[in-house]
Amino acid sequence: CLLALGMSIPDPGRREELIKLEASMRVGGNVRLSPEEKLLDARLSKLMQEEVAKEDFPPALHFFKARPLIRSSPIYSLLQKMPKGAALHVHDFAMVDVEWLVRNVTYRPHCYMCYTDDGSLRFFFSSGPPKPLTQCSPWTLLEKLRAKMVNVTDLDNSLISSMTLWTQEDPEVVYPSQDVVWKKFEQAFLATLGLVSYAPVFKDYYHESLSQFYRDNVMYVEVRALLTQTYELDGSTHDRAWSMKTYQETTRQFVEEHPDFFGARIIYTVHRGINASVLILVVKEAMKLQVDFPETMAGFDLVGREDTGWPLWYFREALSLPASQGFKLPYFFHAGETDQEGAQVDQNMLDALLFNTSRIGHGFSVLRHPVAKNLSRLNGVPLEVCPISNQVLKLVTDLRNHPAAVLMSEGHPLVISSDDPSMFGASGLSDDFYEAFVGFGGPSNNLGSLKELAMNSIRYSSLPPNLQEKAMALWQTKWNTFVTENL
């Protein structure tokens, strides 16, 4: 047995074997590299040595401080060009750079704005002045406001910062606690919501989402979408089916425009703060949408801060509904995005697995739950790891201490995603891939790790087997080109 000790003089050969055994256990540890891939790997290994020798190690820093270092790193440039496969954990209204929202969307006609009492903003498109909001200043037409100003840059910057957590200031000072950072997160979401739920913007925003991920060399996305009511200038509204249909049509259109983009699917999500009885209605609607949009709808999830929401077990009746009717509604539960060990929500990961979830969103607490961890591994239920999100939302400081560094070393099923890149000042998947590649193992990682992470994202997608095969073939072509072009 390789794992018995006893001798006191170590045999160098056995030592080598154990080191190799450990390397083979990693994510990507068994990936065989072609001669060409080996050349690229050698280059990558040299870049990694340079990266860890730098005085400031980016994964140890808050992303807001690390971003300039990351963006100027040759590893980042390579990761950006790399075909990363799929983004499996991203949210509908946090995929597009906020700058686009301000420079493009808020410059459209009929855009009103008001200031809330607690210093956030709200937006609304309307042909005439909208109904006043409580705890908000009177509505102002942005067009008029800008016309009165000598310098609109300051205004636009304040609009930008109302819709993102990103800041140039010291993030530790601006966001001293999880409560503060989540509060700002929710405010930024509400500011964004008024813009993106205007029906024409809704469509454009989604199209721009796909564009930005496509430009970051992501070929397929699964978007967690709230399917909130959208509205028109005259105040008329559209229902969830309209949103789903718009997602479907826009996806088709985008694939037509970009034949090497594989597509997108939607995971219908609802806030975990709602009542258990309301969730029964929501799950029923999810089942209907699943029937009506089999191509586009991937499944169902609950969103919002776990620590302050209901635990999954509270919703057990509603969540059991589909199976009790013999209906297959795939689940993609957020779970374990908490550091409150032993609290009620701390069972969410186990419950997600018991409800047969297809993947686990985050699973940050997985290491403290050996039974849930074993279930996830044995049943091949991958974790969607979003390093920057967990850091900005203050679950971890130095990303080398992120649980996924351990999961990587053990070859646990996982994918890398970006959650809400616009909120964090990240872009597509590349920033998160950088943190994972450099932070979760550094020199212990190699090109094989990246290859397996990219392949995982297709393997663990909700696509049916025949489409997975097609997607994998498309990805392989892109990968081969990437390798050849970057030797």
Added chain:
Amino acid sequence: CLLALGMSIPDPGRREELIKLEASMRVGGNVRLSPEEKLLDARLSKLMQEEVAKEDFPPALHFFKARPLIRSSPIYSLLQKMPKGAALHVHDFAMVDVEWLVRNVTYRPHCYMCYTDDGSLRFFFSSGPPKPLTQCSPWTLLEKLRAKMVNVTDLDNSLISSMTLWTQEDPEVVYPSQDVVWKKFEQAFLATLGLVSYAPVFKDYYHESLSQFYRDNVMYVEVRALLTQTYELDGSTHDRAWSMKTYQETTRQFVEEHPDFFGARIIYTVHRGINASVLILVVKEAMKLQVDFPETMAGFDLVGREDTGWPLWYFREALSLPASQGFKLPYFFHAGETDQEGAQVDQNMLDALLFNTSRIGHGFSVLRHPVAKNLSRLNGVPLEVCPISNQVLKLVTDLRNHPAAVLMSEGHPLVISSDDPSMFGASGLSDDFYEAFVGFGGPSNNLGSLKELAMNSIRYSSLPPNLQEKAMALWQTKWNTFVTENL
């Protein structure tokens, strides 16, 4: 099989079973509590609920900020009274509150002091003025300096802060990086060294070390000691055997004075910066000491910052020496006190195990090394976990992310210790026990966890079986009294 999924409607009974299975895997998860212990456990559980409900969660904060909260917590009071067993990872010159060094030692006659160019202090006892030090101000007799001052409190405070990392200022600002905090650590060590290597102080300091741990309800310690040269007022010096003999005699004397204290043993340590050829001589001396002081000497270790020292494998010739001669020199290697994954020193944990180490000092990186982790578990090689040390030396910020939180949940062999309490402003073992109990699991822990941690410290000590049995019996008596008195 309990670990197969598949059904979509979870069976509540099976859910309960899995939750219980996970609870049984924890450190202490299989400890049966007596009716009396159950009463205390219920009280403890209530205190824990109150502790986690507080706005500021101490284990999430830097210990320098958390200490007042910890010290005023009823859990801390209980932990202080609790018989904690043994302290298995503490260093010779960092066990006594620095205040004692200043108020007691520096007020003794013949104490000289000088200021180094980089703002640290050096001390020396001498009948006449000592030889000048390079890069240091001229020596001043402290007695004279104090006589000239109106208010000596400021001076004494500056003396205190020269010998500890503890500060009232913001530790993140004072110690922005590992390099800075280690530099200060080494300076504080050098400041202390001049005082404690004065032979009469050496003896008193060790006696006071035992007193302070005894008062914290620790009954046995294993001290990692450098056995540096000690000196007398006339400049004459003593060798390592003198130090070892003094440790032995002082321990015996202390046990005579305190019959319910079990004793102490010494792990001879040397700095990992020395040359491989020098280590051969050191190991030979260690073997001689082991023969001459079988009762007191526990074994051998290498100390100092791992990232900047030689890896263990560099010393393989010297470390193989005892076994190659059929001689048993027990090892207690520091290993894995690093976050530099993939660096050369990152193999230290595996190498420590291959050299048949009896315990691992820290093993902070153990989770990223599944093979080393399995070896440690299967061979019952415990980790000496020092939470506050790892936090102050900047391996981890929020202690809930400390790897030992995971090890606790998996029932990995481990003990809790305090490394260099005087450097961190900690006292005995209670502060570290607080961090471990509240931070590594919180409400998932119970009295059984504490009981197993205390018993582990005896079980994993270097004591031979017959003495372990005696120590365990003594501990059990103390434990029973503790339980009865704190219902």
